[in-house]
Amino acid sequence: MTKQVRVRFAPSPTGYPHVGNIRTALFNWLFARHSGGKFIVRIEDTDVARKVDDALEAILEGLKWLGLDWDEGPEVGGDYGPYFQSQRLSLYREAAERLIRQGNAYYCYCSSQRLKEMREEQARRKQPPGYDRRCRNLSEAERAQKEAEGITPVVRFKTPLDGSTRFNDLIWGEVVFDHSTIDDLVLLKSDGYPTYHLANVVDDHLMEISHVLRAEEWLSSTPRHLLMYHALGFEPPQFAHLPMILGDDRAKLSKRHGSVSITEYREQGYLPETMLNFLTLLGWSLDDKTEIFSRIELTASFSLERISRTGAIFNQEKLNWMNGAYIRSLSPDDFTRRALPFLEKGLPDKVRRPLSMDYVRKVMPLVQERARTLAEIPELTEFFFTDELDYEPGLLIVKKMDRESSIQALVAVRNRIEHLQTFDTMSLETAVRPLADEMGLKTGQLFGTLRVATTGRMVAPPLFETMAALGKERSMERVSAALSKLRSL
RNA sequence: GGCGCAUUCGUCUAGCGGCCUAGGACACCUCCCUCUCAAGGAGGAGAUCACCGGUUCGAAUCCGGUAUGCGCUACCA
Numbered sequence: 001m002t003k004q005v006r007v008r009f010a011p012s013p014t015g016y017p018h019v020g021n022i023r024t025a026l027f028n029w030l031f032a033r034h035s036g037g038k039f040i041v042r043i044e045d046t047d048v049a050r051k052v053d054d055a056l057e058a059i060l061e062g063l064k065w066l067g068l069d070w071d072e073g074p075e076v077g078g079d080y081g082p083y084f085q086s087q088r089l090s091l092y093r094e095a096a097e098r099l100i101r102q103g104n105a106y107y108c109y110c111s112s113q114r115l116k117e118m119r120e121e122q123a124r125r126k127q128p129p130g131y132d133r134r135c136r137n138l139s140e141a142e143r144a145q146k147e148a149e150g151i152t153p154v155v156r157f158k159t160p161l162d163g164s165t166r167f168n169d170l171i172w173g174e175v176v177f178d179h180s181t182i183d184d185l186v187l188l189k190s191d192g193y194p195t196y197h198l199a200n201v202v203d204d205h206l207m208e209i210s211h212v213l214r215a216e217e218w219l220s221s222t223p224r225h226l227l228m229y230h231a232l233g234f235e236p237p238q239f240a241h242l243p244m245i246l247g248d249d250r251a252k253l254s255k256r257h258g259s260v261s262i263t264e265y266r267e268q269g270y271l272p273e274t275m276l277n278f279l280t281l282l283g284w285s286l287d288d289k290t291e292i293f294s295r296i297e298l299t300a301s302f303s304l305e306r307i308s309r310t311g312a313i314f315n316q317e318k319l320n321w322m323n324g325a326y327i328r329s330l331s332p333d334d335f336t337r338r339a340l341p342f343l344e345k346g347l348p349d350k351v352r353r354p355l356s357m358d359y360v361r362k363v364m365p366l367v368q369e370r371a372r373t374l375a376e377i378p379e380l381t382e383f384f385f386t387d388e389l390d391y392e393p394g395l396l397i398v399k400k401m402d403r404e405s406s407i408q409a410l411v412a413v414r415n416r417i418e419h420l421q422t423f424d425t426m427s428l429e430t431a432v433r434p435l436a437d438e439m440g441l442k443t444g445q446l447f448g449t450l451r452v453a454t455t456g457r458m459v460a461p462p463l464f465e466t467m468a469a470l471g472k473e474r475s476m477e478r479v480s481a482a483l484s485k486l487r488s489l
Numbered sequence: 490g491g492c493g494c495a496u497u498c499g500u501c502u503a504g505c506g507g508c509c510u511a512g513g514a515c516a517c518c519u520c521c522c523u524c525u526c527a528a529g530g531a532g533g534a535g536a537u538c539a540c541c542g543g544u545u546c547g548a549a550u551c552c553g554g555u556a557u558g559c560g561c562u563a564c565c566a
Contacts, residue, residue, distance in 0.1 A: 012566050047565055112564070119563085128491040129562055154564050172494070181492045181562085189564040196566050220493055220561040241494095248500085250558070281501065281514095288503035289513050308502080311559065315500050318515040328528075370527045433524090447524035459526045 005037025006210045009063075009070075010200070012044045013055040016261040017062035019314065020215065020245045020253055023279045027242055028213045029068040030280065030302040037210070041073030042203060045086045046193045062262040066272050067295065072207075080207040085199050092194035095202050095232060096155045096187050104231040105187060107153035108135040109146040130183030131156070155188035157197075157228065165223035170211070170240035170304050177223040185224055201225050205234040213304075216241045216311075240304055243283045244311040253314055269342055269374030274323040282312040292325060324372040336364040339377045346378030351385045359384075362469045366461035384469065389456035389478060393485040398448035405441075407486050409449050412439060414479050423472040428464040453482035 009025040011017070025041075032039035041063070045051060060074060072078025082088060099105035108131075115131070122129045136158065138146075146153070159182045166176040187198040194202070204212060219241045229236040247257035254260060265275055277293050284307050286293075293301070327335065343355060367380045383389060397406050416431050417423070436446040447463050454467055454475055467475045 010566090014566070044566070050565065108564090115563085123490080126490045130491090156564095175493070177493070183562080186564050191564075193564090195564070200566095215560095216494080217560055218566090243495090244559075246559085252559080278501095283501095285502055287513090291501095291514055310495060312502090313500060315515070318501065321515055324528090367527090369529095436524095443524055445524095451525065457525090461526080463524055 003208075003210050005032060005035040006040065006208055007032050007037060007213055008040040008042050008204070008207065008209055009068075010042045010044050010203075010214075011059050012047060012196075013059065014047055014050040014052055015055055016052075016263065017055075017059045018253070018260050019262055019265070019279065020260075021059075022062055022066070022262045022275075023245055023282060024213065024215055024242055025063060025068055026066070026276065026279055027284070027302075027307070029070075030299055031211065031213060031304065032071075033299040034302045038071040039068070040078070040080070040207060040209070041070040041083065042207070043074060043084045043086075044196065044199065045084055046196065046199055048191065048193060058261070058263055065262070065266055066276055085194070085203065088199075088203065089192060089194070091206065092188065092198050092202055093192070096194070096198065099157070099187070099228075099231055100155065102231065103158065105155050105157050106136055106138070106184075107143065108156045108184075108186075109138075109143075109151045109153045110134060111151075128181070131185075133184055136184060152190045154186045154190050156184040157187050157224070157231075159184050159224070159227060165226050167222060167226055167236075167239065169219070169222075170238055171243075171307050172219065172241060172309060175219065175222070177220070179223075179227075182224055182227075187228075197221065197224055197228065201228045201232070201234070204237055205229070205232070209237050211238045211240060213240045213242060216244050240307070242307065243309055245282055246311045246313045248313055248315075250311070250313065257314070267375070269376065270319070270323050271326045271338070271374070274319070274326045277326075278319050278322050282314065283308050292322070320372045327371055327374070328369050330368070332361075332365045332368065335368050336361055339364055339371075339374055342374045342377050343381070346375065347382060347385055355385070359469075366465055366469060370461065383455045383457065383460070384466075389481065391452065391456035393489055395452045395456075395458060396449055396482055396486055398445055398452070401441075401445055401449065403486055403489055406449050407483060409435075409439060409441065409446055410453060410479055410483050410486070413446075413450055414476065414483075417472070418476070420472065423468060423475075425464045425468045428467055432464070450479075454478045 007028040009028050011021055011025070029039045031037070041060075043056060056074075063070070070076060072080060073083045096105060100107070118132055119129050135156070160179045162179055164176055164178045166174060168174050185197055186195050188194055222239055222241075226236055245253050247253045262275065266272070273295065276295060276298065280293065280298055280302070281291070284302070286301050286306065330338070340355075340360065343360065344353065347355075363381055363384045367377060371377050371380060397403060401409075412435055413432060416435060417428065420427055420431060432446075432450070433443065436443045439446070448458070451460055451463055452458060454463070454470060460466055470478070
C-alpha cells in the first residue's frame with residue numbers, strides 16, 4: 001500500500017515567477033496529476049526583508065495562466081492550512097523549542113558582526129567557511145549573562161560532529177555527505193521567523209508531503225533536512241532534485257539573459273500550451289522523437305525516471321519555432337480570439353477602436369501560419385487597418401520594370417477589377433493572373449507591383465486573399481493612390 | 490578553499506555492453522512547391538560520445554584518474 005502522492009510548490013514571494021521556478025512547479029504538478037495525487041501551493045514568506053509586494057499575485061497568475069491548478073493552497077484552502085508560513089510561526093517555534101529540549105539545538109548569541117568577521121578570517125586562511133560553534137556549549141551562567149545583555153538569540157541546529165548522511169535521490173541516485181562539512185545552521189532567526197530549513201521540514205511533515213521535487217541547488221542542503229527529520233522523529237519524504245535551467249552562457253538563467261518571468265512570455269505573445277510543452281522538455285523527454293505534447297499527453301507520460309541530470313540551456317529559437325507550431329494548430333476562431341487583445345494593444349493609435357470583429361475575422365487567417373508570436377500580429381497586419389499607406393513610391397517599381405510599365409500594369413489591373421461583381425480570391429485570380437501574360441510580364445513582376453500598391457510592402461500574405469479581405473473599395477483606392485504616387489515621380 | 494554533482498552535433502535530447510559507420514528536434518545550407526513571406530516536401534552539413542587509462546571478445550554505455558562546468562558553503566530562499 002503506497003501512500004498517496006502529495007507534492008508541493010513552495011515559492012517565496014521575493015521576486016517574479018522565474019521560468020526556473022515555474023518549471024519546478026510544472027514538474028510537481030505533472031507528477032501529481034500523473035499519479036492521481038495532490039498538488040499543493042505553499043507560500044514561503046519568511047523573508048520579511050526581501051518580500052516584494054505583488055510577487056505573490058504574479059506567481060499565482062503565472063500558475064493559472066499555464067493551467068497548473070492546485071488542490072490546496074492560497075485561494076482554495078485545504079485541510080492542512082494555513083498555507084502561508086507567516087501564519088504558522090508558532091509551529092516552527094514549538095519545533096525549535098523541542099529540539100532545544102532534546103539537546104538537538106541551542107541558542108546562539110553571536111552578533112552578525114562577529115559572524116562576518118569570522119567568515120572573512122576563514123576566507124583569508126582559505127579554510128572552509130562555517131559557524132565555529134562558539135555558542136554550542138555555553139554554560140547556564142554564560143547564557144544568563146548574554147540574556148542579561150539583552151541579546152536576542154537565534155536557534156541553531158546541533159549538527160553531529162562526525163558520521164555521514166546518505167540518501168537516495170530519485171533522480172541523482174545515492175548521495176553521501178559527511179557531517180563534518182555541515183555547520184550548525186540557523187533554524188530560528190532573531191526576528192522570530194524560521195529559516196527555510198526549519199519551516200520546510202516542519203511543513204512538509206505536517207502537510208504530509210510524500211515527494212519533494214525541487215531545484216538542484218537544494219541538493220547539498222538535503223542532509224541537513226534529513227538530520228532534522230530524524231531529530232524531530234518525522235519520517236522524511238522522498239527527494240528528487242531537478243536540473244537547472246541555464247542561460248545561453250551556461251550560467252544560471254537570470255535577468256541579463258532577457259525575459260525570465262513567465263508573465264513576460266505571456267506579454268510577448270507566447271501561448272501557455274507552448275510554454276507548458278517547452279518547459280517540460282527542458283530536462284525531461286519521452287523518447288527520441290516526440291516533441292509536441294498536449295497537456296493530456298504530458299500528464300499521461302510524465303515520469304521521474306526520465307528526468308535528466310544536466311542543466312539545460314533555455315533555447316529561445318526553439319521556443320519560437322514551437323510557438324509557431326502551436327499557433328498554426330489553433331482553429332481560426334481560437335487564433336482570432338487570442339490575437340484580439342494583442343491587436344487592440346499593438347495597432348497604431350490612429351486605427352479606430354473597437355475593431356470590427358467581422359473584419360478581424362477575415363484578416364487573421366491570412367497571418368496565422370506566418371506568426372511566431374501573438375505580439376507580432378499587429379505589425380504583420382497593420383496595413384489592413386490603416387487608411388493611408390505610407391511607403392516609398394520607388395518600391396512600386398519592381399525588378400526589371402520602370403515607371404511607365406508599372407503605371408501601365410496598375411492601370412490594366414484597375415480596369416480589370418473595376419467591374420468585378422464578386423470580389424473574392426477566385427474571381428481576382430481569374431481576372432488578374434492572365435494579365436501578366438497579356439502584357440508580357442512575369443507574374444512576379446505584376447503581382448509584386450500590385451502587392452506594394454495594396455499593402456505598401458514587398459512582403460505580405462498572398463495577394464488575392466489580401467485584396468479580397470481588403471475589399472473592392474479599399475483595393476481600388478490603393479491602386480489609384482499608387483498610380484498618383486508613380487505619376488508624381 | 491571545502492563538499493556535492495555533471496560532461497553525446499551550436500542548442501534541447503535519444504542511447505542504459507554488441508541493433509551506433511551515434512537517432513530525432515531547433516537553428517544553418519541546397520533543392521522542390523510558389524505572386525513575396527511563411528508553411529510544407531526532399532536532401533545536406535554538423536558529435537573522434539570532455540580527456541587519459543582500465544575492465545571486456547566487444548564501451549558513448551562499466552571502473553579509476555584528470556580537466557572543465559555548475560550548485561552549495563547567509564539570522565536568502
